[in-house]
Amino acid sequence: MKFRAKIALTIVFIAILISIVTSIIYYNITSSVTEKNYRQSIQQNVNNQALKFDSLMKEMYYASIKVSSDPELIQYIKEQYSGEDKLLEISILLHSYHISDPNIDSIYVYLPNEQKVVKSQQYKAVKDILASEDYAWIRKITSHEQTVKPITVKDEIGSVKKYIFLYSKPVIDPETGKILGEIAVNMDERLVYFSCLDSLNNSLNSTTEIVDNNIIASSKRIANLGKNINDMPISSSDKREEYAVAPFTGYRFVSTLDIASLTKDLTELRDLIIGISLITMIFSIILAFFFSKRLYTPIKTLKDAMWRLSEGDLKARADVKGNDEMTMLSTRFNSMADRIEKLIEELVTEKLLKKEAELEALQHQIAPHFMYNTLNSIKCAAYLQNAHDIVKLLDAFIDLLQSSISKKGAFITLKDELKLVENYVLLQSFRHRYSFIVDYSIDPNTEDLYVPRLIIQPLVENSIFHGLDTKTNRNKIMIRSYMDGDYVIINVEDNGKGMSVDELETISVKKKVKKEQFNHIGINNIKERISLYYGINGGIEFLSNSEEGTKITIKIPASANQEQYKIREDEEV
Amino acid sequence: MKRIKRTTQIIQIGMILFLLAGCAPQTSYDNNQPDNMLNYKYKVGVVLKAMDSEYGLSLKSGIETASEEFGVNSIIVHPISETDVQAQNIMINDMLNSDVDAIVIMPCDSYNTEQYMNKAKEKDIPVFSMDTEMYGQDEPYIGSNNQEIGTIAAEYMSELLNGKGSVAVLAGTLIQSPHADRLMGFKEYIEAETDIHIVYEAEAYSSFLEGVKKTGEIFEMYPDIDGIFCTNATMALGVVDRMEFMDINRAIPIIGVDTQSDSIHKILDGKIAGMVSQNGYDIAYETIGAVAKYLNGEKVEGNIYIKSDLITKKNALKYLNSEPSIKTKENTQ
Numbered sequence: 001m002k003f004r005a006k007i008a009l010t011i012v013f014i015a016i017l018i019s020i021v022t023s024i025i026y027y028n029i030t031s032s033v034t035e036k037n038y039r040q041s042i043q044q045n046v047n048n049q050a051l052k053f054d055s056l057m058k059e060m061y062y063a064s065i066k067v068s069s070d071p072e073l074i075q076y077i078k079e080q081y082s083g084e085d086k087l088l089e090i091s092i093l094l095h096s097y098h099i100s101d102p103n104i105d106s107i108y109v110y111l112p113n114e115q116k117v118v119k120s121q122q123y124k125a126v127k128d129i130l131a132s133e134d135y136a137w138i139r140k141i142t143s144h145e146q147t148v149k150p151i152t153v154k155d156e157i158g159s160v161k162k163y164i165f166l167y168s169k170p171v172i173d174p175e176t177g178k179i180l181g182e183i184a185v186n187m188d189e190r191l192v193y194f195s196c197l198d199s200l201n202n203s204l205n206s207t208t209e210i211v212d213n214n215i216i217a218s219s220k221r222i223a224n225l226g227k228n229i230n231d232m233p234i235s236s237s238d239k240r241e242e243y244a245v246a247p248f249t250g251y252r253f254v255s256t257l258d259i260a261s262l263t264k265d266l267t268e269l270r271d272l273i274i275g276i277s278l279i280t281m282i283f284s285i286i287l288a289f290f291f292s293k294r295l296y297t298p299i300k301t302l303k304d305a306m307w308r309l310s311e312g313d314l315k316a317r318a319d320v321k322g323n324d325e326m327t328m329l330s331t332r333f334n335s336m337a338d339r340i341e342k343l344i345e346e347l348v349t350e351k352l353l354k355k356e357a358e359l360e361a362l363q364h365q366i367a368p369h370f371m372y373n374t375l376n377s378i379k380c381a382a383y384l385q386n387a388h389d390i391v392k393l394l395d396a397f398i399d400l401l402q403s404s405i406s407k408k409g410a411f412i413t414l415k416d417e418l419k420l421v422e423n424y425v426l427l428q429s430f431r432h433r434y435s436f437i438v439d440y441s442i443d444p445n446t447e448d449l450y451v452p453r454l455i456i457q458p459l460v461e462n463s464i465f466h467g468l469d470t471k472t473n474r475n476k477i478m479i480r481s482y483m484d485g486d487y488v489i490i491n492v493e494d495n496g497k498g499m500s501v502d503e504l505e506t507i508s509v510k511k512k513v514k515k516e517q518f519n520h521i522g523i524n525n526i527k528e529r530i531s532l533y534y535g536i537n538g539g540i541e542f543l544s545n546s547e548e549g550t551k552i553t554i555k556i557p558a559s560a561n562q563e564q565y566k567i568r569e570d571e572e573v
Numbered sequence: 574m575k576r577i578k579r580t581t582q583i584i585q586i587g588m589i590l591f592l593l594a595g596c597a598p599q600t601s602y603d604n605n606q607p608d609n610m611l612n613y614k615y616k617v618g619v620v621l622k623a624m625d626s627e628y629g630l631s632l633k634s635g636i637e638t639a640s641e642e643f644g645v646n647s648i649i650v651h652p653i654s655e656t657d658v659q660a661q662n663i664m665i666n667d668m669l670n671s672d673v674d675a676i677v678i679m680p681c682d683s684y685n686t687e688q689y690m691n692k693a694k695e696k697d698i699p700v701f702s703m704d705t706e707m708y709g710q711d712e713p714y715i716g717s718n719n720q721e722i723g724t725i726a727a728e729y730m731s732e733l734l735n736g737k738g739s740v741a742v743l744a745g746t747l748i749q750s751p752h753a754d755r756l757m758g759f760k761e762y763i764e765a766e767t768d769i770h771i772v773y774e775a776e777a778y779s780s781f782l783e784g785v786k787k788t789g790e791i792f793e794m795y796p797d798i799d800g801i802f803c804t805n806a807t808m809a810l811g812v813v814d815r816m817e818f819m820d821i822n823r824a825i826p827i828i829g830v831d832t833q834s835d836s837i838h839k840i841l842d843g844k845i846a847g848m849v850s851q852n853g854y855d856i857a858y859e860t861i862g863a864v865a866k867y868l869n870g871e872k873v874e875g876n877i878y879i880k881s882d883l884i885t886k887k888n889a890l891k892y893l894n895s896e897p898s899i900k901t902k903e904n905t906q
Contacts, residue, residue: 058650061667065660066653147671148618148650148664174659247613247646250671 007295008288015284019277027270031263038262042204046243046253049196053210054248056103056187056195057150057165064167064185067097067107074173077180081113087126094120097185105188106158109171110138111181117157127157141168141182149249152217154226155186163189163225165217189225192218200255205262208243208255217251229254237261298326302333314341357528358410372398393430396423410533411450411562414481414488418442421456421479428464436468436475443482450562451488452529459492459552462523467496467549488558495549499542530556533565613646615868617861618668618676622655622705622749626779626807627833628853632679632704635857643865648673656746656778658682665689675699675864683708683750699867703860704853706750706876713867714876715860719751722849722881723758723804726828729847729883730759730800731767733826738799741773741791743784743808752779755804755830772798777808784811792819799825806831806848813844832884832892840889848884850892855879 067073073093076086094107098120107120110129117127117138132138136153144151150165164186171180192210200208201220210218214228224232234240237260244253301318308316317337318330375398382390400423403416418440425438438460456479463477480491530538537557544550559565619636623629633649640647650668652660658681668676669692676698680686686707693700704716730740742759745752756774763769773791777783784803788811791798803809809829816825826846829836832853839845856879867873884892 061650062653065663069659069663145670146663146667148648148667149671169663247616248648 007292008285011284011288012281015277015281019273019280023270023273023277026273027266031266034262034266035259038204038257042200042206042208042255042257043243045200045204046208046255049200049208050244050246050251050253053192053196053251054246056192057167057246057249059101059103060150060165060167060185060187061148063097063101063104064169064183067094067185068169068171068183069174071174073109073183074171074180077109077111077171078173080111081180087116087118090118091120091122091125094118095122103187103191105164105186105191106155107186108137108157108184109181110141110184113181119158121158124159137166137168137184138182141170144168146170149212149251150187152189152212152215152226158186163217163222165189165192189218189222193220206255206257208253211252211254212250298322298324298330302326302330305330305333305337309337309340314344354532357525357532360525371401375401393427396426399423400427409562410453410566411559412453413447414442414449414451414490415447417451417453417456418447418479420454421460424457424460425477428461432464432468435473436464436477439476439478441478441480445483446481446488446558449488449558449560450564451490451556452526452533455526455529455554456490456492458523458526459554462552463492463494463496463550466499467494469496483558484555486558487555490554490556491551493549493551498549499544526554530554614644615674615865616646616648616672617864618671618673619647619649619679619703620661620665620668620676621649621651621679622661622681623653623657624651625654626805626831627835628806628831628851631832631853632857635854636677636861638854639858639861639865643861645861645865645868647677647861652681655681655749658685658748662689666692669693669696669698673698674868675701677701677703677860677864678707678712679704680707680749681746682748683753684748686710699864701860701864701867704751704856706754708750713863713873715863716856716877716879717751717851717881718878719754720758720761721878722751722830722851723755723760724762725849725881725883726755726802726830726847727759727762727766729885730802730826730828731763731769733846734767734769734799736766737768739770739772739795739797740800740802741795741798742771743775743777743787743801743803743812745777745779745804745808747776752776752804759802769799777803777811779805779807781807781811781814784808785815786811788812788815789819792816792821800846801825801827803827803829805829806833806836809836809845809848810839813839817844834893837884837889837893840884840886841893843886846885850882850884852879 070093073090076090076093080086080090090109094109098104098107104120109118110116111118112132115129115132117129119125119127129135129138135156137151137155137157140151140153146169150167152163152165155162155164166184166186168182168184170182172178173180197208197210197218197220200206207220209216209220209224209229211229214230216224216227216229216232219225229240234256237258239257239259240254241257242252242254245251246253298318298321305316305318314337317334320327320330320334375394379391379394379398382388382394400420403412403420403423421438429436460477460479467477468475474495476495478491478493480489480493482489527540530540534556539555541553541555542550543553557565617640621629621632624633629651636647636649639645648668648671650664652664661681665676665678666689669689676693678686678689678700680702683706686709690700690707690710690712700710700712702710702712702714702716706714706716734740740763742756744756747753747756760771763771772795775787775790777787784807787808788801791801801809801812803812806829809827812827816827827844828847828849829845830849830851832848832850836845836848840848859877859879863873863877
């Protein structure tokens with residue numbers, strides 16, 4: 001995975017995590033606390049209203065006992081049954097009870113002997129009951145058991161048909177124990193609703209109904225009264241729960257809670273938070289992408305530069321911008337690459353130079369074979385004519401040529417090198433009419449040590465060409481070799497006219513000169529070869545003045561191994 | 574390596590946060606169901622005599638406290654006055670029809686209990702009498718030992734009168750066991766142990782007004798009366814009121830019954846000599862406790878008597894300050 005992608009993903013992951021976790025925790029805690037408080041609040045209120053309902057009903061209950069056992073009422077009924085008309089008196093008595101308690105809607109007395117109901121209202125105070133089955137209350141008189149609980153019926157006796165809570169009590173003659181009639185103390189369902197339920201329904205986002213045996217006894221909606229609460233539909237988000245049973249009457253308080261609307265604000269808030277976090281997330285991704293790109297660019301540049309360098313592109317460099325750690329790394333990389341390039345360049349140059357030097361040495365050796373053949377033919381002719389001196393000279397010349405162009409390695413023994421010098425000297429003596437002598441002083445310990453080929457001959461050649469004073473015969477060239485510790489010292493000294501400063505400079509300066517000055521090439525060649533083969537371990541020194549001639553000293557490490565200072569593996573041995 | 578460690582840390586933090594999120598709904602919901610009126614174990618009908626005295630209110634307070642404590646739904650009803658036997662009978666009858674697990678009755682009439690007691694047996698509803706016993710029934714009774722109350726009052730009266738003189742007695746309605754028993758205990762001690770004569774004896778129906786009326790009668794008939802014993806506090810207060818009205822300043826010891834703050838104040842004022850304690854709160858509390866015990870299957874045998882003591886000027890303050898019924902009443906209202 002790319003570094004950039006990792007940074008982006010990490011940031012995005014954290015952003016998602018934080019926002020989601022925060023909103024979930026917030027929503028869960030708050031909604032559960034809210035719901036709990038809400039339920040507690042409903043519970044508290046419903047409990048209070050249930051107690052209020054009970055105390056309303058208890059008053060009614062007491063009133064019903066009081067009315068049913070009122071001696072005056074009993075007396076009136078007995079008189080009525082005995083033929084007197086006491087209906088008005090009964091109604092007035094009921095009315096006095098009625099007005100004593102504002103919660104009482106009406107009071108009825110049912111006189112079964114006369115099939116009449118006397119009411120506490122003055123309007124239409126007496127109702128004739130033609131068929132007792134037509135009236136819910138009267139139907140219930142015979143069947144229902146006397147308890148402390150009211151009954152709920154639709155009032156069919158009053159002028160207005162409405163639902164009422166009523167306590168029905170028999171009127172018993174205390175002397176005979178006979179039931180004279182039945183009274184009913186009625187309370188309007190609306191009064192119950194507005195006393196006990198209205199405040200609940202208005203304040204708590206819930207609907208509470210009073211239920212008896214699943215039949216709705218009091219409700220906000222009159223149309224629901226008398227119906228089974230389980231038949232009443234509720235919306236899926238609502239919850240219907242029973243919160244209280246009124247302890248005295250046993251009526252149940254059932255609330256329908258609108259949980260969804262309770263947590264609506266919270267749900268919106270949660271959605272908002274999630275929405276905001278999604279937007280934040282998108283922004284984070286964009287920002288992360290942008291920033292990681294900025295962070296990544298120098299890394300990529302450096303990476304690419306490293307890749308190119310490792311593939312051999314020595315010119316590969318990283319762009320440097322800014323002032324941070326990546327910049328430092330890039331700068332360091334660049335300087336490292338610079339050094340590598342420089343080192344490699346030096347190495348290549350050195351190799352090229354060595355190659356060139358060898359080529360020059362080879363050029364020096366150029367001597368086509370036909371020259372031998374020609375020389376051998378001349379030698380035969382000289383032999384036939386008994387020119388033995390010429391034969392001798394030709395022998396030396398051929399030897400010299402042969403060893404000059406020999407391909408047997410860059411290194412030969414000092415002995416072989418001296419042999420070569422001797423042949424060369426013989427030829428030159430002939431040419432210069434024996435005007436010089438060569439003196440050899442060779443340490444036998446040095447004879448078998450290896451030296452670069454053609455290292456002494458050019459020096460001798462230099463002494464003959466520059467140092468010989470043709471006017472005298474006392475010209476002398478001395479070649480000496482000896483050990484100096486681990487080094488071999490070779491001296492070539494003449495007593496000739498010496499070299500001028502210009503000439504010294506010419507041979508000292510490393511210069512690529514053409515063949516017209518063959519001998520100069522020889523000296524330069526020696527110098528370069530010593531430097532190439534031995535580095536600082538080898539050296540050549542010129543000492544010259546007009547009076548005393550020239551002295552050249554070569555100092556090289558003693559080596560009995562032909563290949564010790566060999567430069568190339570493919571160099572022929 | 575470092576990066577792996579960092580990743581692990583992030584994952585750990587994430588897991589902790591998720592765990593927290595997961596825990597939240599579990600810890601904050603469902604464990605604290607609010608008080609409601611659905612989880613009562615038993616429904617107990619309580620029919621009292623009346624609610625017209627401090628004693629009646631302290632009974633109610635004791636019932637309510639104990640009901641909450643024992644998980645009982647106590648339905649309390651009572652007639653307007655304790656003479657209203659017929660209304661109480663209707664209420665007892667209605668209560669027996671109202672699916673109660675047990676019924677506590679403080680009868681207005683200790684004698685005529687047969688009708689509802691038979692009904693209770695028929696319906697297999699256990700009956701407990703509180704404060705007032707039922708004669709001829711074997712129901713468990715929880716209340717004072719009223720004969721002993723009469724004896725305590727008699728002993729104190731004898732002590733105050735040095736064992737001689739004439740006294741009057743005002744009793745509550747004698748169809749109620751406490752008054753009958755107190756009267757009996759008082760009379761038995763006075764007659765057997767002292768030279769005191771009970772010259773006047775009347776029912777004042779536990780009423781203040783009757784107390785007032787009868788006091789007038791007593792002083793009319795026996796102006797030299799030495800002491801008056803009332804079988805409850807309300808009547809004693811009536812006596813004091815009348816005596817103040819008649820401007821009788823002679824030291825006539827008046828002894829009453831019940832732990833009731835208004836009469837204890839009169840002890841401190843020196844108007845009443847002493848009261849025999851009867852703590853309504855304790856009686857009611859013990860009663861509901863006994864009912865709950867019984868309904869839980871434990872055995873409740875015989876009667877449970879709540880101890881009575883003599884309250885005089887010396888210890889009156891203690892009763893006034895520590896009376897639990899008053900405190901609890903204040904708390905519950």
